[in-house]
Structure formats: structure tokens, C-alpha cells
Amino acid sequence: MKLKLSDEVQFIKGVGPRWAERLSKLEIKTVKDLLYYFPREYEDRSQISQIKYTAVGEKANFRVEVLKVEYQKIRNKLDLLRVTFSDGSDVVNGIWYNQSYLRDQFNKGDKYIISGKISEKNWRKYNRKEINNPVYEKLDSEASVLNTGRIVPVYSLTEGLTQRRLRRIIANAIKSHASLLKDQLPQFILKKFKFPNLKTSILGMHFPKNQKHQKVSRRRLAFEEFFYLQLYALEEKKKYNELKGIKHEFIAAENKKILEELEFELTSAQNRVWSEIRKDMESELTMSRLLQGDVGSGKTIVAALALLETMANGYQGIFMAPTEILAEQHYLNFKELLSKFNYKIHLLTGSVKSSERKNIETEIEKGNSDLIIGTHALFQESLNYDKPGLIVIDEQHRFGVEQRHSLKEKGDNPDLLIMTATPIPRSMAMLIYGDLDLSVIDEMPPGRKKIATFWRRENRRKKIYEFAKEKIDEGRQSYIVCPLIEKSEEMPKLISAEELYKDLNSGFFKDYKLALLHSSIPADEKKEIMENFRDGKIDILIATTVIEVGVDVSNASIMIIENAERFGLAQLHQLRGRVGRGRYQSYCILISNPPGEDSAHRLEIMCKSNNGFLIAEEDLKMRGPGEFFGTKQHGIDDLKVASLIDDQELLVKARDEAGIIVKDKNWQQKYKEIAEIISRIELKI
Numbered sequence: 238m239k240l241k242l243s244d245e246v247q248f249i250k251g252v253g254p255r256w257a258e259r260l261s262k263l264e265i266k267t268v269k270d271l272l273y274y275f276p277r278e279y280e281d282r283s284q285i286s287q288i289k290y291t292a293v294g295e296k297a298n299f300r301v302e303v304l305k306v307e308y309q310k311i312r313n314k315l316d317l318l319r320v321t322f323s324d325g326s327d328v329v330n331g332i333w334y335n336q337s338y339l340r341d342q343f344n345k346g347d348k349y350i351i352s353g354k355i356s357e358k359n360w361r362k363y364n365r366k367e368i369n370n371p372v373y374e375k376l377d378s379e380a381s382v383l384n385t386g387r388i389v390p391v392y393s394l395t396e397g398l399t400q401r402r403l404r405r406i407i408a409n410a411i412k413s414h415a416s417l418l419k420d421q422l423p424q425f426i427l428k429k430f431k432f433p434n435l436k437t438s439i440l441g442m443h444f445p446k447n448q449k450h451q452k453v454s455r456r457r458l459a460f461e462e463f464f465y466l467q468l469y470a471l472e473e474k475k476k477y478n479e480l481k482g483i484k485h486e487f488i489a490a491e492n493k494k495i496l497e498e499l500e501f502e503l504t505s506a507q508n509r510v511w512s513e514i515r516k517d518m519e520s521e522l523t524m525s526r527l528l529q530g531d532v533g534s535g536k537t538i539v540a541a542l543a544l545l546e547t548m549a550n551g552y553q554g555i556f557m558a559p560t561e562i563l564a565e566q567h568y569l570n571f572k573e574l575l576s577k578f579n580y581k582i583h584l585l586t587g588s589v590k591s592s593e594r595k596n597i598e599t600e601i602e603k604g605n606s607d608l609i610i611g612t613h614a615l616f617q618e619s620l621n622y623d624k625p626g627l628i629v630i631d632e633q634h635r636f637g638v639e640q641r642h643s644l645k646e647k648g649d650n651p652d653l654l655i656m657t658a659t660p661i662p663r664s665m666a667m668l669i670y671g672d673l674d675l676s677v678i679d680e681m682p683p684g685r686k687k688i689a690t691f692w693r694r695e696n697r698r699k700k701i702y703e704f705a706k707e708k709i710d711e712g713r714q715s716y717i718v719c720p721l722i723e724k725s726e727e728m729p730k731l732i733s734a735e736e737l738y739k740d741l742n743s744g745f746f747k748d749y750k751l752a753l754l755h756s757s758i759p760a761d762e763k764k765e766i767m768e769n770f771r772d773g774k775i776d777i778l779i780a781t782t783v784i785e786v787g788v789d790v791s792n793a794s795i796m797i798i799e800n801a802e803r804f805g806l807a808q809l810h811q812l813r814g815r816v817g818r819g820r821y822q823s824y825c826i827l828i829s830n831p832p833g834e835d836s837a838h839r840l841e842i843m844c845k846s847n848n849g850f851l852i853a854e855e856d857l858k859m860r861g862p863g864e865f866f867g868t869k870q871h872g873i874d875d876l877k878v879a880s881l882i883d884d885q886e887l888l889v890k891a892r893d894e895a896g897i898i899v900k901d902k903n904w905q906q907k908y909k910e911i912a913e914i915i916s917r918i919e920l921k922i
């Protein structure tokens with residue numbers, strides 16, 4: 238029979254149907270699965286020590302010969318096996334309780350490598366060197382040494398499976414099937430990075446000859462994982478970028494006019510990203526760009542410049558916000574910003590009344606609308622734009638590849654700009670947004686004061702309120718964010734916005750103007766509340782995370798977060814970003830009695846840092862990539878070896894190499910097998 242990597246694992250020596258069943262619990266079904274089932278860690282048992290010179294209590298490995306085997310029944314349910322080993326320098330006993338089946342394993346004169354710790358207790362008690370339950374491996378000419386006397390792989394196991402058995406099974410699979418492992422990575426890459434071939438690498442992952450062997454093997458396999466994902470991303474990118482789209486022209490007069498409207502100068506980062514965007518818009522190819530910038534870094538004005546350019550060219554600008562509150566806010570902003578221009582601006586959200594909506598849609602379809610701001614309603618299938626030139630998506634880091642491609646259908650390949658304040662670590666952005674060009678605003682507008690952040694226990698609430706009162710009396714406004722809308726029976730310890738509003742409105746803050754804002758409040762009421770808050774008619778807004786992204790009220794300088802332990806780092810950072818948007822010193826107060834170390838650690842990070850990227854990196858480290866995005870479907874789950882945290886430089890290299898490959902129009906013919914791998918990747922967000 239011809240061997241294949243897709244052979245069922247039960248045909249590997251030592252497996253059979255019973256063990257195959259157990260291995261399937263580890264998602265190991267084929268020989269290939271088995272070979273790619275990598276250790277979770279390694280234990281270095283390669284150093285051989287001498288018994289005589291090894292301190293009691295220290296872990297060590299000895300090359301020994303069996304001197305004596307004693308077996309003893311101590312009482313009814315307790316028996317003892319004591320094997321005396323010598324390495325010529327001294328003797329040591331191996332001690333096993335209730336493992337009488339090992340009796341026949343050891344015979345006088347047999348040679349072994351054993352590993353373990355010389356028991357301190359037994360040394361003190363009996364003055365004997367003894368190891369309880371030593372790891373042992375017989376040294377006979379035939380079998381390879383798997384369990385000690387080497388760097389030993391340690392796997393994640395399932396019930397009934399032991400390290401010993403799994404090591405043996407994997408070693409058998411390597412013996413029978415490893416020669417079938419063929420390199421798919423191009424030879425020039427293997428050479429360039431001095432990567433070992435695939436077979437050597439798989440061996441190096443399981444049974445490395447030394448540390449270096451393991452390290453280079455791991456690097457090679459990690460590179461390979463990144464490489465395929467980057468090839469996929471760059472292919473997707475080509476699909477968008479190579480589309481002929483709209484060639485915008487720079488209209489200097491209009492651009493100047495809007496810049497003169499501003500009370501500030503653009504930062505150099507804003508200028509840089511604007512020129513990157515311009516370059517794309519003014520090329521005949523389609524733009525597909527991600528604009529990243531921390532909360533408050535000033536992305537909106539950059540979007541405004543781009544939208545103005547498309548309008549000045551006679552096209553429609555489309556601006557999508559994630560929530561109605563934000564759409565509303567942007568609508569008001571843009572109306573003011575563009576008040577000296579003659580453009581027609583419309584707001585289109587789910588809550589626009591259907592009669593009015595018909596009107597707006599007609600205006601859009603007839604081309605009487607120049608700038609359309611809204612929510613998802615903007616992309617309903619039935620809505621046909623007259624001449625869409627640029628689509629801006631605000632605060633949508635989950636706007637997936639599929640969704641992005643579907644936008645192309647609107648009009649003649651309009652340019653696309655996605656903006657996010659979610660400070661996705663660069664490595665993550667490259668992986669998930671590998672198909673987009675990336676612009677980063679890495680600088681804050683001048684004069685921003687660091688938001689002073691404090692973490693306080695719940696018993697300090699009164700003091701915190703007094704502090705807020707003081708600031709409100711000075712003319713500022715405050716947010717208080719709660720994890721729940723209404724009281725929950727299941728989570729009695731969590732504070733709800735409704736309760737808190739009631740309490741404070743008739744209690745501590747009864748002389749102040751309070752308002753309640755959450756997702757189940759009707760849209761027009763929400764709108765009114767936000768307008769009133771913006772106009773300074775409300776002192777304290779008690780809210781849920783509906784205000785998480787984008788809300789921009791520069792007079793608000795206090796953010797109080799109840800049950801702060803309930804929020805993730807990214808969320809806390811976003812919430813904090815609602816303050817510190819103007820010239821006032823701002824404060825973020827996290828109220829929490831954290832239940833665990835993790836949440837305490839998060840709160841500490843928040844107090845220490847205002848830098849979104851740093852916080853995102855920490856978040857990624859704490860939660861791991863799978864959870865970072867709250868969904869498990871973006872290909873990063875396929876990373877078995879590579880780490881987004883530790884292998885960032887490798888990711889950059891993989892992208893460079895992938896870039897070289899896709900430059901060649903015929904690469905899919907040259908590298909058929911790789912093309913086949915790529916065609917199976919599906920990156921969903």
C-alpha cells in the first residue's frame with residue numbers, strides 16, 4: 238500500500254482503533270494532523286549529570302545501569318518498587334508506589350537514562366538518594382531515545398493518553414511518513430533565510446537535536462503560516478487595487494477654503510495621511526485604505542478633506558458611522574464645517590421616517606445629494622447612488638473582506654477609506670487587513686493634556702462624586718458609564734444605568750441636570766439627549782457603552798466608569814477617549830473592586846498609559862489573538878506555530894516575500910501548490 242500523509246492515524250504503529258479514537262479528541266485524524274500536532278513546551282533533559290555531584294532537590298538526568306530490583310507489599314493497598322541505579326559515581330534509587338507492572342521492566346544490568354529530582358525528604362529521613370517516579374528510558378540499540386537524555390517534547394494530552402505514548406506514536410509516524418513531507422515554500426526562500434527543509438523542521442519541532450534545531454524549525458513553520466496568509470491578503474488587495482476606478486483631481490481652491498475654516502492647523506501626521514489618501518484618490522486605480530488613529534487623533538477632518546475632494550470632482554461622498562448617535566453627530570459636524578460650500582448633505586439612518594426616507598433616497602438617486610451620512614442603511618441593496626466617488630467607513634474595524642468587496646458594486650468602483658480608532662497592533666492589522674493599504678495618524682493634536690486616570694474602590698464613590706461636582710461647578714460635564722441598562726437578578730453586584738440615574742437624580746446630584754442614555758431609548762429621544770448634552774444643557778450623562786465610540790463633546794472632562802472590571806482594555810480606552818477632547822484637563826475614574834488578577838492588571842495598565850497602541854498590545858498579550866477580535870474566524874486561528882506577539886518581525890518578512898511573489902503575474906502557474914493552498918483560505922472578520 239502506498240503511504241500518504243492523509244492516511245488515517247490508526248494505521249500508525251502503536252495506534253490502532255482504540256487510540257485513534259482518543260487522538261481524535263485532539264483533532265488528530267490523519268497522519269498529517271499528527272505530524273503537525275506540536276508540543277506545547279519542551280523540557281531540556283539533554284544534560285547528563287553525575288549522581289555524586291548532584292545536589293539534593295535538584296532536577297537532573299543520569300545515565301545509569303540497574304543494580305538491584307526490590308518489590309515490597311507494604312500493606313493491603315500499597316506496594317513499593319525500588320530500583321537501585323548506579324552511574325559509577327554513586328547510586329540512586331528509583332521509587333514507584335502501586336506500579337507493580339513495572340517490575341518486569343527493569344532487569345539487572347539494563348542501561349537507562351533516568352530523570353527526576355533527588356527527594357529531599359527521603360534524604361533527610363533515610364540518608365538515601367531517591368527519586369520518586371523518575372522518568373526512565375531504556376537504552377537499547379534499537380529504539381530511539383524519546384523521553385529523556387534529550388530535549389523532550391511536552392504535548393497537551395487528553396484523558397488516557399500519556400506523554401510517553403504520544404511521543405512514541407509521533408516518533409513512529411515520523412519514521413514511516415516523514416519522507417512524504419515535501420516543501421511547498423519556494424527554494425529561494427528556504428535559501429534566503431537559511432530555513433531547514435520541511436522534514437527537518439517537523440523533526441525539529443518534535444524531537445530537536447538541540448535548542449537551535451528547535452528554534453530554526455519553529456521559525457520556518459511560523460514563517461510559512463504567515464507567508465500563505467500574506468499571499469492571500471495581497472491577492473485580495475490586487476483584486477481591489479488593480480480595478481480601474483475614479484481618477485479624482487485635486488481642487489486646490491476648495492481644499493484651501495475648508496482648511497481656512499478650521500480653527501487649527503493639521504498636525505504633520507494628518508498632513509501625511511492626507512497626502513497618502515490623495516495619492517490613491519488621484520490615481521486611476523481604486524483606493525482601498527485603512528486609516529488608523531487613536532481616539533481623538535483627528536481622523537474626521539482627514540475624511541472631510543477626502544470627501545470634499547470627491548464632491549468637488551462632481552461625485553457623491555458617502556460616510557457610514559456605526560451608530561445613529563454618531564451618524565447624527567457627524568451630520569451636524571459636516572453641516573457646520575461645510576456651511577460655506579454649496580453642497581447638499583443628507584442624513585440616512587434606520588430611524589428616518591419612511592416618507593422622508595423616500596425623499597432622501599430619491600435625492601440620492603437623482604444625484605441631488607452630494608454627501609450622504611448614515612448608518613448601515615446606506616448600503617441597503619435597493620439604494621442606488623448616482624455617482625458615488627468615495628465611501629468612508631468610520632470606526633468599523635470589523636468591516637470584513639466580503640463586505641468591502643460588495644461596496645465595489647455600488648457605482649464605478651468608488652474609492653474606499655476605512656477608519657478605526659481601535660488600535661489594532663500592527664501585526665494584527667497586517668494579518669487581518671493585509672489586503673488594505675495602511676495609513677496611521679501617530680500623533681495627537683498639540684496641547685492635549687494627558688487624561689488623568691485613577692482606579693478607585695467602590696467605597697470611595699462619594700469622594701468621586703464630590704470631585705465631579707466640583708468640576709461641574711466649574712462648568713464642565715461628566716459621563717458615568719454602567720455595564721447594564723437595568724438591574725439584573727443574575728448579576729446583582731453590577732450597577733445599572735437606570736438604577737444609578739434614579740439614585741443620583743433624586744439624591745447626590747438632585748440639583749444638577751442628569752440624563753439617561755442607552756440602547757433601548759427611542760432614536761429621536763437619544764438624538765435630543767445628545768443635542769442637549771452637546772449644548773451644555775445636561776451636566777451628567779449616565780449611559781451604557783452606547784457612547785463608546787466617537788462621541789465628541791469637548792466640554793465633557795470627566796469619565797466615571799462603574800464596574801470597570803467588566804470592560805475590556807480596548808473598551809476602557811475607547812470610553813476614556815470621550816473626554817480629553819478639548820482644552821480642559823480631563824479625568825477618567827475607574828470604579829472597581831476587581832475580582833481577579835487579570836482585571837486588576839487591566840486597570841493598572843489603564844492608569845499607566847494613555848497610548849492606544851500600547852494598550853492594544855497589552856490586550857493582545859493578555860487575551861490572545863482569538864479573543865482579541867471577539868470572534869474566532871479570521872484565519873489567525875490557523876496559526877499553530879506563529880505568534881502575533883513574538884513573531885512580528887517574521888510577519889514583516891513574510892509579507893515582503895509574498896509581495897515579491899505576487900508581482901509576477903504568472904506566479905500561480907509557477908507555484909501551483911501554493912496557489913492551491915491560498916485558494917482554500919477564507920479570511921472572515
Ligand code: ADP
Nearest residue numbers: 501502503504532533534535536537538682789
Ligand atoms: P477621532 O480620530 O477620534 O475621530 P476627531 O476627528 O473626532 O477624532 O477629532 C477629535 C477632536 O480634535 C475634534 O474636536 C477635532 O476638531 C479636533 N482636532 C482634529 N485635528 C486637530 C488638530 N490638528 N489640532 C487641534 N484639534 C484638532
Ligand code: MG
Nearest residue numbers: 536537631787
Ligand atoms: Mg471619530
